[in-house]
Amino acid sequence: MTRLVRPYGDTQNDGKVQLSFTLPLQWSEAADEAARQLVAKMGFADVQVADGRPIADGFSFFVVYAATPQSVDADAIEAPSASSHAMSLEEIDAFVHERIGRKIRVAGACIGTDAHTVGIDAILNMKGYKGDYGLERYREFETFNLGSQVAVEELAAYAKERRIDALLASQAVTQKGSDIKNFTALGELLEAEGVRDNIVLICGGPRVTNLLASELGYDAGFGRGTLPSQVAAYIAITLASRFRSGGAHW
Amino acid sequence: MTRLVRPYGDTQNDGKVQLSFTLPLQWSEAADEAARQLVAKMGFADVQVADGRPIADGFSFFVVYAATPQSVDADAIEAPSASSHAMSLEEIDAFVHERIGRKIRVAGACIGTDAHTVGIDAILNMKGYKGDYGLERYREFETFNLGSQVAVEELAAYAKERRIDALLASQAVTQKGSDIKNFTALGELLEAEGVRDNIVLICGGPRVTNLLASELGYDAGFGRGTLPSQVAAYIAITLASRFRSGGAHW
Amino acid sequence: MRLNVDAASVVRCRELAAAIVAPVQAFIAQHSTVSVERTVLRLLGVDGITPQEIPLPNAVVDALSPQDRARGVAPAFGRALAETGLEPQALVESLAAEGYDLSRFANAPEAAARGALEPYVRRGLDSIVAQREERDARLARLPQLPPPLLYVIVASGNIYEDRTAAVAAAQAGAQVIAVIRSTGQSLLDFVPYGPTTEGFGGTYATQANFAIVRAALDDASERLGRYVMLTNYASGLCMPEIAAMAALERLDMLLNDSMYGILFRDINMKRTFVDQHFSRMLNAYSGIIINTGEDNYLTTADAVDQAPAVLASQFINEEFAHRAGLPDDQIGLGDAYEIDPDQQDSLLFQIAQAQLAREIFPQAALKYMPPTKHMTGDIFKGHLVDALFNLTSVVTGQTIHLCGMPTEAIHTPFLGDRALSLENARYVMNAARHLGDEIAPRPGGTIERRAQTVLASCESLLERVASLGLMHAIEEAVFADVSRAPESGRGLDGVFARAPGYWNPFADALTPAQAESRR
Amino acid sequence: MRLNVDAASVVRCRELAAAIVAPVQAFIAQHSTVSVERTVLRLLGVDGITPQEIPLPNAVVDALSPQDRARGVAPAFGRALAETGLEPQALVESLAAEGYDLSRFANAPEAAARGALEPYVRRGLDSIVAQREERDARLARLPQLPPPLLYVIVASGNIYEDRTAAVAAAQAGAQVIAVIRSTGQSLLDFVPYGPTTEGFGGTYATQANFAIVRAALDDASERLGRYVMLTNYASGLCMPEIAAMAALERLDMLLNDSMYGILFRDINMKRTFVDQHFSRMLNAYSGIIINTGEDNYLTTADAVDQAPAVLASQFINEEFAHRAGLPDDQIGLGDAYEIDPDQQDSLLFQIAQAQLAREIFPQAALKYMPPTKHMTGDIFKGHLVDALFNLTSVVTGQTIHLCGMPTEAIHTPFLGDRALSLENARYVMNAARHLGDEIAPRPGGTIERRAQTVLASCESLLERVASLGLMHAIEEAVFADVSRAPESGRGLDGVFARAPGYWNPFADALTPAQAESRR
């Protein structure tokens, strides 16, 4: 069954969208008209240039409201979240103790030239994030935080040598697709080293989605506002099922 | 010669645009994905859902950045402004005195059921707008402010009977295209009465552009932030040229 | 935060307001209006429309002979009840054939008429009390968040879209929902009937529409664990009727200004004065908070110049409200944040004005309106002006806070606009929650001096009104530069002098003293 | 606005800072670094790169024998000038064949060497003075708007796009433009050469890039009738060289922190301490305002907890700055608005912290950084947090104001983002321009108590550092929870003890006393 949805202004399916952008044009009524025509060309109907003004010599800024004829089928969208199974620290530790019977070895780092460690630290450090303790606080996790600007080669080697169960890679800088490049490189290296299957491979960062992660061949991806316990639960459950199903693991 | 322009983010032609909209969906990672797909369907590239969050049961709000492949030819845009010739009150009065030799009769009103008089008052009343005196202050203009909620029939009849030189119609309410309807009706009535050509017909309001005005068969249109002197100058110059060229007038 | 304002001047302003209102109140006591009489019928249980879609209360009152009308609809209707033994609604329906003419019921003696009416009068009053108590009970069980109470409008024109929008807004943090009226309804001399889906710039105020949104908000309140209030507009030609409908459907607030209709809708002043009094007696009795419309002075003229007029109007509205038995905490005096945002130190001026009202009317449920006139299509700038408005409101402890919309200059609010607007208010008010307790304005500083100037000019304005007399002052365009003559304006024909024997059982029951005793 | 802070505690903190810095200063006096020596060459007029793209100053200094290096590059270079009679640049170019080795010029007596160097030393100093005077003249002719000075960043990676962005920002109201460095440049032990169009998260700091933007801004300043300042980053492995380049190209400010490189870039502490001193002497002499990096403490850890560390770092940066001859008005101590915006009364806490710095460092050119860590993809909310930041800045009288971007969490600023951000600052600061003079915080209130707590904790933190000694305290991770050992970190090999006969003509000329006399 399909369920087409459109943007909602004040009435079902009115398709109302707000846009803003800069044009490299000196402001004038003609510039407003250029903005109107541009948005019309984008396929919008009912284009209203609510505001157009000069912001510098040769540059004008516009705020536009318009209606889009496009819609998406909400029921056709596949984007399973990796944060679905909520468990508490205690529950997770108990779960791991029972189903896995040994500590899970987790390593994390901010890879490439990226020095943004606050995100990965929020997941790994004792302190945690928004009152949710980090993995270091879990009895059943043994955590290694490699810090920032870690080369993917280094991380892959480390994972192999230390027989890491779950590998956590972080990227905050996304300029020129540097995040995608680094994530991909890491995945390929682990494949090459023949250890990919033994590892629950996870990426994260403000721009990461679980969908993107699977496209990159990762087991899971976590984005904005992730809580450590969501990651811990995912790791525990995924690994447990691998153990049960006799899937690959160290 | 053509000059294609695209939105400017931080680099020529990167086409970067900001969008925001509400979707009638419960928030989830899938809703973010729905937003991403929707914007992609609109024809944008490089779609980034910067923010997606629940704003109510069954409604989510999104902020998106994306790049449009569309562009407009800045040199092909025709949108002459009606406010081009700047003159001071004194200059305008002198000009009228010399070229027309009699007072110009101006009538204005907020038409239809629209009761927003502040705009038209800003143009007509002594006090004026932003320190620029209104038409009532001009020696060479005789002004009649009919106020608000004036039926177009009434206004047309009034213009014919008083032999009005310049007729000013205002609309602030634009819901369901009521402004367009009313402006059009007024123009047609004046045609029917056979007085259209004798009158400099002007419309105005926050949503009015000079281009829209000409599409509606008006002589000129004035929008946001119009100053009375701009309107006065336009009326004086237009009427003077009609007098000179022996064009129609009372 | 505490300003040092001239207490003597405040006392003097109140004395002047009393002197200004007294003669008008005398006039009110001697008159009634068709809308007051229609309200009596509605409270007796008469509702519905004729085949020609004329509301039954209008049909009956319009059919009254001048003599009957002059004594009020109650005596005639009471006689009809006594002679037919029918209950009110059945009676009126039975009169369709005779054009709703009550004149043929001439026999029943007055005592019988009163006796026949009595149970229905009690029923009417009881159902109002029941709703008031229902509100109190819900508020006790589902306490609101502390003020400023976040208030947003819905205005789609379609009551069902409005319902969706109202519930969404409540979930996004709104504590009060206003269903904006279809424009110009204030000029209709009847109240439309039934659920409506076509409106212009708003949705018609009908009893059915009230009920639809009330039910949805009661449901939402339960889920949210806090009571969400509902409000609409009374001011206009049907002030008392809408007050009655609101009482019966448990609205919690009503726009109800003693002069708005006169100044901004050219409704006859006598009609308005008489109507506002009876409607406010009903508001008082039903525990409904009134909202006055001083903000309109600021949207139509310069906000800095108009500040004294706003304050003067607040004093007059307060006096009329007290005369109708409204306690201070049910008086939502209006003000707005309309000074040009690009004026240097505009924030200081706004704080001065808002704090002045707070200190002069310490118990009032002050209603603070957002920036509108200076909002433009630049939604980013507009969002910032709203932020400083939100800051001013929390710092000066306003009670009812209308959230400004970033899209104010563009369209009636989208569902998403309301969410952004509420996010703005919640963020700013939380971040500055106790700033007002923290800071004191410098004695003799800009803020204090501005407050003193406004109060002083207000006092002289009231002096002028008192000497002219309110009706004449309005004719002299003392308020909002608008001149209205006592005999001009809409609805004058619906005003009439009360003849000896005039009787309005509800007015009697609701005269402040009476009402007090019944509380 | 005035807080009642414990003056005695402030005095005590300054004494502690002095005690903390003294031993480090002694160490500095006995050491030099490769980057200091390269700076000497640059000031003598040596520039350009080898065919292998090694900057000539690096080539010459790297070719020095340990013994020669220990006496500083000046004596050896002076002898070479004396013996060849060439001028500096020509001399160095002539040495390409010998790998830029100066050792063969061993004959000229010291007096001759000094004499040969003297005119070029004077030339170097004179060109710095010329730029300083040029700045003074332009500022007199093109006065800036009153503080807070609105500061925005450009960061496209391409110096020509940056130029476009810088001019547009100036026209939109910016008073200071920072060209953000390509990331990690602070880790390079040389300064890239020439105009650059490829950068990562920023644009390389090169002398040519400085000149390109400076010229564009001088032009814009003339049109705008107000002088627009230019700034860049010094902190890193090349602090003194960048300070010299900035002096020659008339930058007006430089990020220059005495500990940033150590804590946040793992640069060796000895290297950093020696480098920052010489670079700051140059900044002092060239009239450049330094900006310190305390904001970094707040982005990496909780802002409420870190407030005392920020204040402690400000005291230490101030002391190091004074030791280098920087007057207070050239000391831009850093702070930032990084408390979780959703914390109740966060605005009160921010005001307390900002006002505390303002009162403790009344003459300092305080640099206030915007909210960044808590910014999200919700640009509408972000714009509001920036608004309260702007309000706090104007109310507490900050000097240098980095405008926050609504898109902070999304991308390096777009041209339109900067326009919105400047509109935000201009609107809020104008609307609240004199609010700071108007309000007094309640004695014993939240704001005052918070300020007192921060000061008290800062004092005990400094006590601890003083007792441990700064270098050891850093090892103990007293700052930003980062531990750095005296012998660890980048660039240690570039640090060396001064041998007897060590000579640095610029250091001599710029020792505070000397510099004073030359001013």
Ligand code: B12
């Ligand atoms: C703090 C900060 C810094 C600090 C970093 C300190 C540190 N030790 O981390 C400093 C000042 C050093 C810095 C430097 C730079 N920064 Co920076 N920085 C930020 C800032 C303000 C906050 C990031 C942050 O800490 N967020 C808080 C954390 C908790 O959120 P998070 O990272 O999203 O993490 C959460 C989730 O994503 C998830 N998560 C994250 N990683 C992972 C990994 C796994 C496995 C999992 C499961 C989950 C997970 O869980 C976390 C908790 O929920 C952002 C702007 C912003 N508001 O986002 C800019 C920002 C990221 N920085 C930026 C830039 C450009 C830089 C510089 C290049 C600037 C320069 N030219 O010097 C340098 C680069 C240094 C480098 N080599 O990387 C840009 C990136 C632009 C882009 N999209 O590419 C941003 C967006 C600012 C901007 N608009 O320009 N920065």
Ligand code: B12
């Ligand atoms: C003030 C105001 C009112 C006042 C009007 C008082 C009065 N006497 O005018 C009151 C409170 C009565 C009011 C009522 C309503 N309003 Co109203 N109101 C506004 C408000 C806040 C400001 C308008 C204004 O005065 N702008 C200032 C003037 C100077 O600007 P201006 O009109 O653009 O005029 C300038 C130019 O456009 C030009 N110009 C204008 N006309 C003309 C004509 C000519 C010939 C020329 C040359 C130039 C010219 O020159 C002027 C000076 O530069 C706007 C929101 C906004 N910020 O725009 C809403 C707004 C216009 N109102 C709106 C609505 C819906 C209503 C109501 C329907 C609400 C209701 N349900 O009751 C009623 C309608 C009443 C009616 N029948 O029209 C909507 C309209 C939505 C839409 N796009 O259709 C708006 C946009 C608010 C909103 N977002 O909902 N309103």
Ligand SMILES: Cc1ncc(COP(=O)(O)O)c(C=O)c1O
């Ligand atoms: C007190 C009061 N009543 C009523 C209204 C609106 O009523 P209408 O637009 O139907 O006249 C307003 C609007 O500003 C008001 O302030």
Ligand SMILES: Cc1ncc(COP(=O)(O)O)c(C=O)c1O
């Ligand atoms: C004092 C100081 N110097 C330098 C920098 C940036 O230098 P880099 O990113 O090249 O290390 C910063 C950035 O926060 C800083 O605060």
